[in-house]
Structures are given as structure tokens and as C-alpha cells.
Amino acid sequence: MSVIKQMDEKLANMIAAGEVVERPASIIKELVENSIDANATTIDIFILNNGLKEIKIVDNGIGLNEVDAQKAFLRHATSKISTEQDLTRIKTLGFRGEALAAILSVSKVTLKSRQKNSNGHYVKYEDSKLIASGVDSLNEGTEITINDLFYNTPARLKYLKSEFSERAAIIDIFDRLALSHPNIRFSLTIDEKLVKETYGNEDYFSLIRQIYGSNVLRDIKTFDETFSNINLKGYLISPQITRSRRNGITIFVNGRYIKNFPITQAVINGYQQFLMTNRYPIAVLSIGMDPYLLDVNIHPQKLEVKFSNESILKYQIESIIKNTLIDTKHKIAENIEVIDRTILKDEKYIKESLDFEYNEEFRETSNNNLQKIPEMDYIGNLASTYLMFQNEDGLYLIDQHAAEERVNYEYYISKLNDLEIITNNLLIPEHLNLTKEDLVFINNHIKQFNQLGFIFNSETKLIGHPNFILNKDLEDSITKMILMIENDEEVTTQKLLNDLAKDISCKASIKANKRLSLQEVNSLISRLRRAKNPYTCPHGRPTIIKLTHYQIERMFRRVV
Template identity: 55%
Template structure:
């Protein structure tokens, strides 16, 4: 007896709902995407009780006619694609025709819609079953009201109820949709309170301020580049504003927010050395690509996109981000508040060193030799040393404090990074094998990748001791280099020479840099500033800590209450 049966459409929709609308935030996403596809210029999202009680999306888009308002609830019913060839160049956010059917199968939905110069229509579905239809009064556009989400799927309901992250998930989705569409006015109302609204004026500065908070765009860098028919636009917030998670690095492709680990990493790499270790920037990357070079049909939620040439794209993103940040003269951070949090033990309060040695020297730092990069640091006149660590300078704009250790580290870092750029292939053979303290796991990694290591100039004997190493590597850096290479091999089966260079340069530069509390002569200070001017990025140490901070005239006068 045959036992296979075709599922009825209600059951099929409920199963699809598990993928498309796994939580209230996905309902918000799908419905707002429909409003965007319907060419709305104003979209309002209202949720009550984390979206479990109600989610109401109102738009002023094109609306639907009577038949479409019913067909929209059918699975695989869409106005966005007609045949297979359409799949190759999708410009709308939706195309699978399953969201409304899926949502309606796990909630109670009232759809109200009205086309220009037509009568309004209202259609109601409960748990995927048609309940009633009729006329409705509303302005042109569509209102989708979703009540009692997951009321008929108790397992899902229970899971969501206990999840307080739901509200944040809704806000996150809203943010991305709004950031992807600067031309649309968005409102988000949660439990009857307006949480966020955007103006829809196509102005990224006000849009980002609306989404992330006021004045976030202060010091923002914008770039726009076209490479091989791909337009890449970046909005890079000031690296001084950092986050401990990567989620505020957003990538958009043709107006669609996507999740792509490689491209996010490219942005992080581009910001590299402008950021503190373990901190991440806020940045938006908008890509405009010929849709035939993309596949968006990877997953029902359409968060994933396959690019024809992802690695090359990542390379360009990293390069443009880096270039743009370097081009911008970063304002030296204006306040002391955030700088020393991690290292509060370094200075002892009010230990001002007037530096006898220095007072006697007539030389002034005012007239340092000009060179190519001089414009990156302003003219500075030496004032004194604070706490044996911070060199004070002044100019017409205010007072500057330079952290001598951070500054020296930056200079050494760039020096070593450059000198490691073209590593000499020659191998230094060791008279005595160098024993490495390695775990058995690490040894296994080395044995499995001997060829790659040999290629770089690292040779081992039977006992896994090092017998040859590249001439450019300092003996004191062996341990660090091996450790860095092993972790790269574990992670990606390859040794990335540029990461290795970076790690080594950071370590060498830190070890040899002048320590805090070492007293310096004026000519030493002069040399530091002079060298710093030749650096690509004189503003931070290689770990992202500032080399300088500035107190503006205004700020000082305000502290003395001379101005308000």
C-alpha cells in the first residue's frame, strides 16, 4: 500500500514559515521589504509586546487590486518574477512569493490595501485559513496587520516568549532596512512609543545620525569608487567610535542588507591599526552590482548572496576603506575622558616635570623640517613633560599631549612593517637546533604543512626542532612567528604573509619602544615628532591607542568658565 501523500497547502505553508518567519523580527523584515518593493516612500512599523501581540506595517505604495489581495496569500504567488530567466536579474527584495502565505499560516492577518483611484479592500486570514473579505477605508497603499503570531504553533511561541532579545532583533532589522533606503521615510513605534524615525531625504549624514544617535557622523569618511562595473560606496564612521561587536558593520547589495563574513572582515582589515584591538567600527558599505553577477536565491530569508568573485571584491573593499581613512586627517581626539580607561595606573597625578635639561635648550620644535606627510600633524611648539610620559605641545588651536611610548611604537611599527615587506628568501642555518615549546596539536599542524613552512624559509629536523629560519627573522621573534603561523594554519590552512608581518612588526615595535617614564632630551623629542610626521598613520599606535590627544583652547577656557 502506498503511504506517500501530497501535503495540503496549509501544512506546507506552516513548514515554510519555520524558515521564512522564525521570529517576529523576520515578519517585520518580510513585510517592510514588500512595502519597499511596492515603491512606498513612507513606511511605518508598529509592534506591541515584542511583536507577539501585533505587528502593523503601513505603507503608501502602489497597493493591490481585489484579485491580487487574495492571491498574495497563496504560496509561490508573486508579482516579481515570471520565469526562470528573471531569476538571473532580480532587482526587488522579494521574489519567492512565500512570505505572506507563511506569515498568514502562523498568525491572524488582516490585509488592507488600496490602489490609486480605487476602492479599498480588506482580506482576513486566520492560521492560513481564509476568514472573510470586504471593502475598507484607507489611503492609497497597504496596511498589513499581524496579530497573535505563532498562536497555533505552541513550541515556537514558547521559545519566543522567553527571548528578550526579540525587541533588539526588531530594532536591528529596522535599522538595516532604513540604512539601505535613504530615500524612504521610516518610523518605528514599539509599544506605542516612537523609537526611531528617518527623513527619507537621501542624506546619509542625517540618516546615520537618526539611526545611531546624534552627531555620530562627526568625522565620518565617505568614499565612492567604481571597479569593474561594481560601485562601492562606503560610509566610515570615525574610528574613535568603536563597538565591541561586529554587528554595526553593514553590507548592502543593490539595496539589500546581506550577511557576508568575508566582506565584513575586509572592512575590519581596512580599519586595521586605526582601531583598538578587539574593537570594531560602525561602517556601511553599499554595493551596486549588475544583478546577473549575483545569486540571491540561496536561502529563504535572502540574507546570503553569492558573488561571482567574492575574494576580489573583499580585496577592493579593504583597499578603499584603508585609503579613505588614511586620506582623511583625523581630528586628534578632543577629550581625555575615554582615553586612559584601560591603563589608569600609568600616571601618578600632578607630577609635572619641568625638565631642567630642556629649558636651557634654545631649539624649538616649531620649525621642523617639512616633508611629504607634514600636513598630517600640525605645527607643534614644545611646552614640557607631564608625569614623565606625556610630552606637552601647544599651537594656536590648543594644547596637545603626546604619549611617548605610543608614538615611538607607531614609528617602529611602520619601519618594521616596511622592512618586512620584501622578505629576503635566504635561509639562516642554525648551528644548534632550536627547541620549540609546542603542544602535540601544534606539532601536528607543523608536520602537516611542512612544505608551506619550508617555502617561507622555516626548516625542522626529525625531532621537530627548528634548524633553519629566514634571515629576516630576529632570533627573539622565533616563538612569536611560529605561534602566529600555527594559528593561521589552523584557521585557514594557509599562512598569510601580511598578517605575519603585521604581528611581528607589532611585537618588535612594542619591545623596543621607549617606555613610559623614561626621560627624554629635547633632541630625542624632536626626533620622535619628526619621525612621526613621516608615518602613514601618526595618530594611533599599532594597537589603536592614540599617540596624541588634544585639548582645544575652547575646551580649556570652558573648564575655567571663561566661556560657556
């Protein structure tokens, strides 16, 4: 007896739907991409109950005629490609002709459309069947409404993350779509409240401000370069403003938002020398290239692409970003680094390991009076940032900020022994400046946070924290924890505090460009002398640099 049956269209579509439209955000992505492909210049998105009750997208694009309004919902029905060759030169965002069919199989859909110089019309589907159609009056363009999403696939509903995650995912996809099309005016209305809006005036700076907030525009750097027919445009937010995760990096290829690990890594590498460890930059990179060099037909969601020239691309991206971020200040720093390395090697008391980590040894050695910083006389300050000293061996420069960081770091570390976790309960929930992604993350890992003494209420507001963490450091400590969990590290109090100490010390340190009084200089140097590792700041940058008399004389060609 033959047991194999071909699935009917509806069942096949429901199965495919699992891949194309797994959550409300992916439906919004598909529908907005359709509007973009229809040359819309205005796209308005309306959401009710995180998209489960209703998703409505209104565009002013070219629309569909009455026949196509029905054909559009058939599986593999598309106006965008027709031959195999077309597959190698895809310029539209859609091409697989399966999104509408998939959406239809898991929701109730109404589509209204009006093309130029013709009448408006509508179709209404339920249970994948046409239940009504006719004329309708509307502006030129298309309005598609998705109701009761996943009503017939309860398992899918169950797999949705918390309301909070779904909402965060919707906002995230909105941001990426808006960033990839500065010429389109987008708006997002959630539960009848306008949440986000862009102007569509091609002004990328105003767009970035709309999406990331105005503070990122400070020190933003841009590039626009073309090599072997590939155009790279970048908007590099200052490395001073970073995130604990990679999601601040947005990459487009020919206007398509993509997820691509090697290219994302190239962006991070370009930023590397300016970033603190475990921090990631915010940047937008737009790649324009011949579609022929690109395969976007890898996954139904079309988020992945394969570049035929990936390694050159990576190299170019990394070096362009590096060069864009480097300014003259940093070029001079390179010279110093050369000198610094040779000098540091000379110092017989310098330890091999530059990056100080908390360990038992610290307690024993911190009290001994090893003379690590030589006796020297203060001769003044340079640029209110570097303290200058001299002795019979030569000239010393101390970076006051780096030195203060080191001193504070060791101070905090020394305080961190034998901690017992006691939670301080807060009467009023603490307001923390965390991103929506952070809150989602906390929600998903609430146990680990509770273990260390961080207690949140049902709205992810902090209502208790470990007693050894000061209010001002709460945000930092939570971000640190997110990072550790994300990197699959075991989360321990010691580790958290060690990491935190590096940050706290950095924050508490004297800001560069502050002129220190003689008393402050003396106090800083005497504390630095007592540090276990006075030569680097907790992030590994040097605190002290020495130019020997010999080197100075060589620079003046007095000796060879």
C-alpha cells in the same frame, strides 16, 4: 502498504514558516520589503508586545487589487518573477512568493489595500482560512496586520529569546532597512510610543544621525567609486568611535541588506591600521552591481548572497577604505615608521616582543635598574604632542601620549596581583552606557558575569561589581568581558584586568596636544625609564623614535 503522504498546503507552509519567519523581526523584514517592492515612499511600523500581539505595517505603495489580495497568500505566488531567467536578474527584494503564505500559517492576518483610482478592500484570515472580505476605505497603499503571532506553534514561541532580545532584533532590522533606503520615510512605533523615525529626504548624513546618533558624524568620511561596473559607496564613521562587535558594519547590495562575512572582513581590514585590537568600526557600505553577478537565492531569508567576483570586490573594498581613511598626517607617519624600524633594531637592549603581556617575570624585573632609555637633554616639544630630546647619538622624539599609556599600564598591572573577588553592592543601580545588544548579551551570559562579581537586577541594571574596579571603569570592564566571552576565551579576573589595564591606561593618559611643563616632562621620562618595556604603548605603537646623526646627515646629503 504505502506510508508516504504528500503534506497538505497548510502543514507545508508551517514547516516553511520556520525558515522564513523565525521571529517577529524577520516578519517585519519581509513585510517592509514587500512595501519597498511596492514602491512605497512612506512605511510606518506599529508593534505591540514585541510583535507577538500585533505587527502592523502601513505603506503608500501601489497596492493590490481584490483578486491579488487573496492570491498573495498562496505559496509560491509572486508578482515579481515569472521565468527562470528572471531568477538571474532580481531587482526586487522579494521573489520567492512564500513570505505571506508562511506568515499566514502562524498568525491571524488582515490585509487592506487600495490602488490608485479604485476602491479599498480587505481580507481577513484565521487558521489559514479566509473568514471575511469586503470593501474598506483607506488611503492609497496597503495596510497589513499580523495578530497573535505563533499562537498555533507553541514550540516556536518557546524558542523566542527574551523580550529584550526580540525588541533589540526589531530595532536592529529597522535600522538596516531604513539605512538601505534613504529615499523612504520610515517610522517605528512600539507599544504606542514612536521610537524611531527617518525623513526619507535622501540626506544620508541626517539618516546616519537618526540611526547612530549625532556624535558619529564627527570626522565621518565618505567615498563613491566605480570600477568595472561596480559602484561602491561608503560612509565611514571615524575609527575613534568603535564597537566591541561587528554589528556596526552594515552592508547593502542593490538596496538589499545582507550578511556576508568576507565583505564584512574586508571592511574591517580597510580600517585595521586605525583600530585598537578587538575593536570594530561602524560603517555603511552600499554595493551597486549588475544583479547577474549576484546570487541571492541561497536562503529563504535572502540575507545571504554569493558574489561571482568576490575576491576582486574584497580587494577593492579594503583598499578604498584604507585610502579614504588615510590623510596626509598618516602618510608622513609611514616615513617615520621606516626610520623607526631600522633604528629600533640597532638598539641592542630592545626586546623582541613589543607587546607587553602580564607575566610573572614582570615582578622580578620591574625593580631592577636596567638603563633602557639613554641619558638625553630635553630640547622642547613638537605640536604639543612629541617631546624632543638630543644626545651625542642623535635626536629622539617621544610620543607623550603613548609614553603615558605605557607608564599607566604598568602601574595598573603591578597593582593587580593576588586579587580576591569581593562584590561591592550598590544601593542605587549604576547607570551604564551600554548598547541594547550589550544588555541582551549580558542577559544571555549572566552566569559568567556573576562569577567575576558583576551583579545585575532583573532589568539588567548593575547593582554590584568587583571591588577592584572603579566606578569610572565599569562600562569598559563589562565591554571587555563581552568581548572575551564572545571570542570563547576563558574569562578570568587576571585576563580582564590585563585587558582593562590597557584601556584604563589609555583613557587616563595625557591627551595629545597638551603642552607639558618641564616638571611634567621629567616626571614622565623618569617613570618611563622604570617601565619594563618603555618602547611601545600597550597597544604596540612606538613610544620613542630615534634619528641618528648619521641619518640626519644622510638626509641633508652630507654623507652618502
